[in-house]
Amino acid sequence: MTQYLETLREPADLRRLDSEILEAVAKEVRDELINIGTEVGGHFAGSLGTVELAVGIHYVFDTPSDRVVWDVGHQAYAHKLLTGRRKGLRRVKKPDGPSGFLRRSESSFDVFGAGHAGTSVSAALGIAEAQRRSKSKAQSLAVIGDGAATAGMSFEALNHAGDLGARVKVVFNDNGMSIAPSVGGLHRTGHAREYFEALGLTYKGPVDGHDLKKLLPALTELRNAEGPTVLHVRTRKGQGYDAAEQDPYGWHATSPFDKTSGVRKASAAKPTWTACFADALQRVAHLDERVVAITAAMPDGTGLDRFAEKYPSRFYDVGIAEQHGVTFAAGLATEGIRPVCAIYSTFLQRAFDQIVHDVALQNLPVTFVLDRAGFVGADGPTHHGVLDLTYLRGIPNMTVAAPRDENELQHLLAAAVDSDGPWAIRIPRGEAPGARLDPNPRPSRIGHGVTLRSGRDVALLGLGKTVPVLMEAALRLDEAQIDAEVIDARFAKPLDVLRIAEAAKRCRRVVTAEDHVAKGGFGSAVLELLAVEVPDARVRVLGHADRFVEHGDVAEQWRSAGIDAVSIAETTARWIEEEK
Amino acid sequence: MTQYLETLREPADLRRLDSEILEAVAKEVRDELINIGTEVGGHFAGSLGTVELAVGIHYVFDTPSDRVVWDVGHQAYAHKLLTGRRKGLRRVKKPDGPSGFLRRSESSFDVFGAGHAGTSVSAALGIAEAQRRSKSKAQSLAVIGDGAATAGMSFEALNHAGDLGARVKVVFNDNGMSIAPSVGGLHRTGHAREYFEALGLTYKGPVDGHDLKKLLPALTELRNAEGPTVLHVRTRKGQGYDAAEQDPYGWHATSPFDKTSGVRKASAAKPTWTACFADALQRVAHLDERVVAITAAMPDGTGLDRFAEKYPSRFYDVGIAEQHGVTFAAGLATEGIRPVCAIYSTFLQRAFDQIVHDVALQNLPVTFVLDRAGFVGADGPTHHGVLDLTYLRGIPNMTVAAPRDENELQHLLAAAVDSDGPWAIRIPRGEAPGARLDPNPRPSRIGHGVTLRSGRDVALLGLGKTVPVLMEAALRLDEAQIDAEVIDARFAKPLDVLRIAEAAKRCRRVVTAEDHVAKGGFGSAVLELLAVEVPDARVRVLGHADRFVEHGDVAEQWRSAGIDAVSIAETTARWIEEEK
Numbered sequence A, B: 001m002t003q004y005l006e007t008l009r010e011p012a013d014l015r016r017l018d019s020e021i022l023e024a025v026a027k028e029v030r031d032e033l034i035n036i037g038t039e040v041g042g043h044f045a046g047s048l049g050t051v052e053l054a055v056g057i058h059y060v061f062d063t064p065s066d067r068v069v070w071d072v073g074h075q076a077y078a079h080k081l082l083t084g085r086r087k088g089l090r091r092v093k094k095p096d097g098p099s100g101f102l103r104r105s106e107s108s109f110d111v112f113g114a115g116h117a118g119t120s121v122s123a124a125l126g127i128a129e130a131q132r133r134s135k136s137k138a139q140s141l142a143v144i145g146d147g148a149a150t151a152g153m154s155f156e157a158l159n160h161a162g163d164l165g166a167r168v169k170v171v172f173n174d175n176g177m178s179i180a181p182s183v184g185g186l187h188r189t190g191h192a193r194e195y196f197e198a199l200g201l202t203y204k205g206p207v208d209g210h211d212l213k214k215l216l217p218a219l220t221e222l223r224n225a226e227g228p229t230v231l232h233v234r235t236r237k238g239q240g241y242d243a244a245e246q247d248p249y250g251w252h253a254t255s256p257f258d259k260t261s262g263v264r265k266a267s268a269a270k271p272t273w274t275a276c277f278a279d280a281l282q283r284v285a286h287l288d289e290r291v292v293a294i295t296a297a298m299p300d301g302t303g304l305d306r307f308a309e310k311y312p313s314r315f316y317d318v319g320i321a322e323q324h325g326v327t328f329a330a331g332l333a334t335e336g337i338r339p340v341c342a343i344y345s346t347f348l349q350r351a352f353d354q355i356v357h358d359v360a361l362q363n364l365p366v367t368f369v370l371d372r373a374g375f376v377g378a379d380g381p382t383h384h385g386v387l388d389l390t391y392l393r394g395i396p397n398m399t400v401a402a403p404r405d406e407n408e409l410q411h412l413l414a415a416a417v418d419s420d421g422p423w424a425i426r427i428p429r430g431e432a433p434g435a436r437l438d439p440n441p442r443p444s445r446i447g448h449g450v451t452l453r454s455g456r457d458v459a460l461l462g463l464g465k466t467v468p469v470l471m472e473a474a475l476r477l478d479e480a481q482i483d484a485e486v487i488d489a490r491f492a493k494p495l496d497v498l499r500i501a502e503a504a505k506r507c508r509r510v511v512t513a514e515d516h517v518a519k520g521g522f523g524s525a526v527l528e529l530l531a532v533e534v535p536d537a538r539v540r541v542l543g544h545a546d547r548f549v550e551h552g553d554v555a556e557q558w559r560s561a562g563i564d565a566v567s568i569a570e571t572t573a574r575w576i577e578e579e580k
Helices: A011-015 A019-040 A051-060 A077-082 A120-133 A152-164 A185-189 A192-198 A212-224 A242-246 A273-287 A304-310 A322-334 A345-360 A388-393 A406-418 A466-479 A497-507 A522-533 A554-561 A565-579 B011-015 B019-040 B051-060 B077-082 B120-133 B152-164 B185-189 B192-198 B212-224 B242-246 B273-287 B304-310 B322-334 B345-360 B388-393 B406-418 B466-479 B497-507 B522-533 B554-561 B565-579
Strands: A067-070 A140-145 A169-174 A202-208 A229-234 A291-295 A315-317 A338-342 A367-370 A399-401 A423-426 A450-453 A458-462 A484-488 A491-493 A509-517 A538-544 B067-070 B140-145 B169-174 B202-208 B229-234 B291-295 B315-317 B338-342 B367-370 B399-401 B423-426 B450-453 B458-462 B484-488 B491-493 B509-517 B538-544
Touching (some): A011 A051, A019 A077, A051 A140, A051 A169, A067 A120, A120 A152, A120 B345, A152 B152, A152 B185, A152 B322, A169 A192, A169 A212, A192 A202, A192 A229, A192 B185, A212 A229, A273 A291, A273 A304, A273 A338, A273 A406, A304 A315, A322 A345, A322 B120, A322 B152, A338 A406, A345 A367, A345 A388, A388 A399, A388 A491, A388 A522, A388 B388, A399 A406, A458 A497, A466 A484, A466 A509, A466 A565, A497 A509, A497 A522, A509 A565, A522 B522, A538 A565, B019 B077, B019 B212, B051 B077, B051 B140, B051 B169, B051 B212, B067 B120, B120 B140, B120 B152, B120 B169, B192 B202, B192 B229, B212 B229, B273 B291, B273 B338, B273 B406, B322 B338, B322 B345, B338 B406, B345 B388, B367 B406, B388 B399, B388 B423, B388 B509, B406 B423, B458 B466, B458 B497, B458 B522, B458 B565, B466 B484, B484 B497, B509 B565, B522 B538, B538 B554
Parallel strands (some): A067 A140, A140 A169, A202 A229, A291 A315, A338 A367, A367 A423, A399 A423, A458 A484, B067 B140, B169 B229, B202 B229, B291 B315, B291 B338, B338 B367, B367 B423, B399 B423, B458 B484
Antiparallel strands (some): B399 B491
């Protein structure tokens, strides 16, 4: 079954094979990827679509001396398989397995890390320029999908490549899909040649990316080209597995499944935060027809696919274009619309300047819902959303909040779209607590926290997902005869000054906890407040350490950051003990 | 001389004129702009190039019911003049005059604020969609330059417009210039038609933007078009003033000048921070041939024009493409190059995600030099660089520093390019203190501050431009019998833990000051440190209030934020008095 794969330890082995054999190799790679998918799931349909491309590229290009930069990385499992990570893939995204994306630290064949879309041409152009400077004859190749090419930075990079006339090569992997079907005028017109040529690149193709007889000579021609050159390769997302071919969107990522029936193992029992947001947004939009929703190519990941079904005319997918999406929302808002931008915390980093310059400076009522805020577990450091409190709370006019449960979520969302200024609401990955929903969203009061438990020895402060954890920590502290107050601050900005100051005065000791870097986040906001209001108070800030955290289990990531209930209770008890 | 202008209070007056008369009106507008330039300076060459365009647009479009979104704003003085701000322009950029950019609060004709480039199509598309939703018949028009169109977000917006088929109109104001000459493959090929058509827009033009006989019918045709449509207008930056036509780059912005001779009033006597950086980079690059420099279309503003003269092959202008520029630098760094990205603090916000995802996560040695950090004075809130400490210090692996003088700048820069990880160095707008330079740059020690004055009552902590201010505040405190220590922390990250903790223990009181928002910045970093190390210490954080600050005089902005020497001394003395 895997007669060739057994012998292929690295791409150099592949390059020793006769090209006639590559089809058989590709078949083995695909079968193996399907088997791996059945066992462990992972990013599936995209990687099935690049099997021949990965085989062809490693055959034609002298990797790793030739640098190949894959965009995003979730379509690069075949590349991983061919570069020494075949066994590892059976543990993909597990703590002891390879990342679901690309990492320089994982393999010398991952010459540039990825996770966010649209970066490959920029990186490959930098590499090509460095090669030119050192008079290296090696190649630099970017492999970018048509979805990733909707990201503005890919245009910037192509435009720069065309200007420099650099010897950078680009494979335009055109499967008509982002995670969801591709959007954009370029996709609609199909004028890829005109687009690339207008930017000064030489265009070759299109070529069938599943037909190695055509693909290999095309790749060879690309390798031999002189200036900036793009090869247009048409592939099919999900190629070779029927169910995924029929529904490449649904099979973008998968849990383990039965190979014959295509039936997937059930995942979450309780609704996810994403699903709860989808519900809440529909309820809010039902009451306020000014509300529209915007996604940057993630209708499913953000839950907006469900909103789009109910309100198709009030839904926008702008492509992988967070910058534009945010300023587009600002434009809508100037005319009385109330846009809700649902963008993962880590991806909204792309639009930081637009949030500042186009939304907040003009104090426009745009609501940002940051899904996947905090540790995301298996997707790892490119996807953790752990900087948002810091990058948002410094911006004037912004309100920044996080709900502890789905009921609070609907109330915060109602308050946000009611407001005349910008709001950000962060929600984590995973299951929501399962709170009962009030019949209707009632706008939360801005800057008001809630005291969930009163105590006298220490005040535990948090917001969002940390709140139930603090409640559990308080129970553990009871056992140590420490009487802890628990406050759900709800808002990182504006803080509930009176409530927090009063608790600090009374308890004298305050512990803050957040699923976020400890530098500049919620805890720092509390420090800033108490330095003025209650300078006698002692404060311990608990949050993520100042380092990037690899992919792994979310619960373990919380433990390791010391923000799980056991750690919080232990840290608090030890601190109080030390100070006695 | 101004027979028409006297009668034109608003564009509706213009629209009552016969079209034959518009050339005479345009002549008066241009003369008036030149006169204003001689008197008060300001953004000059760009606005001379859009005189006929502004006249034509306000004549053909029913402003402000029709929405016209000007990109950037520094080319829109004619628009300002025609929309009730003729007298005001004689105070442009002064505290009591209009902004040099566009502001919604300034005029109902400024339908979307600007200052950063490339946002207009996004905003206009949002407005067009809102118009469609409300069944309004009004128009939405973006006016974007070819320079601004190198920004990726403009591509994202055009691509979305082509997808939606929205009734958005675009004037592509093509003068071959950003501030500096335009770069990019699109500029090089000149295939504007192919580019816009590939993205799904209808292309019209090109038309001579200074010939109203051709421009008016073209604008009328644009107004009457149905789907997303672009009109390509060729203009000349500096049109109508010889010196500016000859050197549109040099005349982008100007100080007051003599109209006949074109001789400009001398500005700064002492070298600016920008010039000092230009010198320092040349010295560092002379010693280390791995160093290359990158600008995002601001060679003059960042001082890199001087670097480019000396080292043309080690200089890159990537266009208004901060996202790409940063990831391009990361690609270079993977191959052993040491790139220095010189980008204004406020513009680097555009590349926040690339700093996190492509540079810091991979711990690549890219150095960011953030010019115009802090209050910038006359350019106002779109240009203040007051969030960088917050958005950078939360990122793992980053080193963040600010020099108090130009000698320290060269040493920090040497340390940065020597380092194996990412660095950010912030420098302010304006004159440097004029310190004597050591003969060679010697790498500063990471995370080491310096105690400039010892004292026992209070420790004053700052970095960068605040340090000499703290020294002056300490002298004032002497008069109040308060003995202040002054520490130049130099690094916002990593902090000089031992030095700061020791001073806090000894003095018990700490005052931090920064030219930056007080939320999440340097002072918060000190609070985080002292909460653990010296919980008894009392800390006062001085920095900008949580609001956007309008254009005005830098010294006044400092006073109003309470970070000038007088305010710091007074606040400190009052605080100590209260606590007695």
